[in-house]
Amino acid sequence: MNVPYSYLDEQFAQIDDYLQDVRRLVQSGDFTLGQAVMEFEERFAKLCGLPYAIGVGSGTDALILSLKILGIGPGDEVITTPNTFISTVGAIAMTGARPVFVDNNDEYTIDVNQIEKAITSKTKAILPVHLTGCPADMPRIMDTAKKHKLLVVEDAAQAILAKINGKHVGSWGKTACFSLHPLKNLNVWGDGGVIVTRSAELCRKLKLFRNHGMTTRDEIEMFSHNSRLDSLQAVIGNRLINEVEDITQKRIANARQYDEAFKDMKEYITIPQRYPSIQQVYHTYVLRVKNRDALLNHLIERGIKVKIHYPIPVHLQKAASYLGYKKGDFPVCEKDSQAIISLPVHQHLTAQQINYVIDCAREFYIKHDTRRTADNALYTRG
Numbered sequence: 321m322n323v324p325y326s327y328l329d330e331q332f333a334q335i336d337d338y339l340q341d342v343r344r345l346v347q348s349g350d351f352t353l354g355q356a357v358m359e360f361e362e363r364f365a366k367l368c369g370l371p372y373a374i375g376v377g378s379g380t381d382a383l384i385l386s387l388k389i390l391g392i393g394p395g396d397e398v399i400t401t402p403n404t405f406i407s408t409v410g411a412i413a414m415t416g417a418r419p420v421f422v423d424n425n426d427e428y429t430i431d432v433n434q435i436e437k438a439i440t441s442k443t444k445a446i447l448p449v450h451l452t453g454c455p456a457d458m459p460r461i462m463d464t465a466k467k468h469k470l471l472v473v474e475d476a477a478q479a480i481l482a483k484i485n486g487k488h489v490g491s492w493g494k495t496a497c498f499s500l501h502p503l504k505n506l507n508v509w510g511d512g513g514v515i516v517t518r519s520a521e522l523c524r525k526l527k528l529f530r531n532h533g534m535t536t537r538d539e540i541e542m543f544s545h546n547s548r549l550d551s552l553q554a555v556i557g558n559r560l561i562n563e564v565e566d567i568t569q570k571r572i573a574n575a576r577q578y579d580e581a582f583k584d585m586k587e588y589i590t591i592p593q594r595y596p597s598i599q600q601v602y603h604t605y606v607l608r609v610k611n612r613d614a615l616l617n618h619l620i621e622r623g624i625k626v627k628i629h630y631p632i633p634v635h636l637q638k639a640a641s642y643l644g645y646k647k648g649d650f651p652v653c654e655k656d657s658q659a660i661i662s663l664p665v666h667q668h669l670t671a672q673q674i675n676y677v678i679d680c681a682r683e684f685y686i687k688h689d690t691r692r693t694a695d696n697a698l699y700t701r702g
């Protein structure tokens with residue numbers, strides 16, 4: 321059996337409906353901003369329970385534009401975690417500010433207890449990442465930010481519809497940044513990103529900032545970027561946004577099936593703590609496992625596409641060498657990078673495929689742990 325990690329083929333199976341919308345757009349000639357983008361922004365904001373959404377060129381641009389519009393630049397420091405997609409840190413660096421790292425907790429998000437010791441007189445902002453689709457501890461991050469007068473921008477690229485006590489990610493920071501990359505939970509067919517905010521003034525400024533700073537065709541308020549959500553992509557987004565609740569519920573159900581199956585294998589597999597008050601949306605389903613590399617090969621040999629998010633922490637990347645960090649600086653993140661594995665969790669998986677992944681993982685540990693042969697019955701599924 322093959323268990324793919326990506327699922328875009330399935331999405332393209334319904335291509336005719338999408339192409340009809342694309343044809344309509346092409347015939348209207350409404351290629352930049354316009355109706356499709358406005359509609360998408362309205363619907364996206366509503367989806368997040370927030371008043372304003374601004375469509376931009378990518379999730380990375382959403383971060384860069386957010387940080388810059390808040391005045392962050394050369395001489396400033398921004399606190400984030402080295403356990404993230406490279407883009408979070410790249411965005412900070414692209415503003416001219418210096419990324420400062422804080423280790424992650426057992427849920428793969430920033431360890432709030434360690435933020436204060438990273439704060440200096442140059443610190444301007446905290447950039448927490450809702451990695452895997454699990455919200456960072458926003459209430460406590462906001463307390464710390466308030467105490468030290470820091471701005472907060474949320475990297476919610478992996479976390480659309482994630483919630484803490486029913487409150488959506490994006491509700492805490494000055495802005496929150498989403499990605500519509502083809503592999504995100506809500507995607508378009510190329511690059512796209514969204515910034516959400518509660519501030520009408522920030523929304524107004526960001527709408528200028530993504531579009532040459534133009535207030536009218538002939539008047540420029542500020543020099544700035546060209547980073548608009550493409551109208552063609554907004555057309556695709558306007559169709560897929562109808563499905564994002566379903567997509568999310570399927571991912572949650574798939575994750576529960578794995579959690580349930582692995583909960584009696586504590587010796588080999590560590591499932592992150594789940595909290596009833598937190599809705600995780602499982603952009604990735606990440607476990608800490610014993611003998612990771614061998615398990616990875618075992619699953620790949622059996623047709624199961626598994627991944628590692630991420631095998632090299634950002635502080636150990638060549639790009640980060642100028643920051644002066646070294647191995648050992650962030651022990652949790654570094655240890656995780658050797659032990660984590662991402663199982664396929666996407667919305668198009670069948671129950672059989674998930675059972676197959678579970679069976680193959682169980683088989684691996686039974687075969688590799690001779691001490692347990694007597695207990696094999698316990699680990700054989702019906």
Ligand SMILES: *Cc1c(COP(=O)(O)O)cnc(C)c1O
Nearest residue numbers: 378379380405407408477499501
């Ligand atoms: C995908 C992602 C981004 C960047 O989004 P792009 O649209 O690819 O630029 C930023 N941060 C995180 C955590 C991501 O997963």
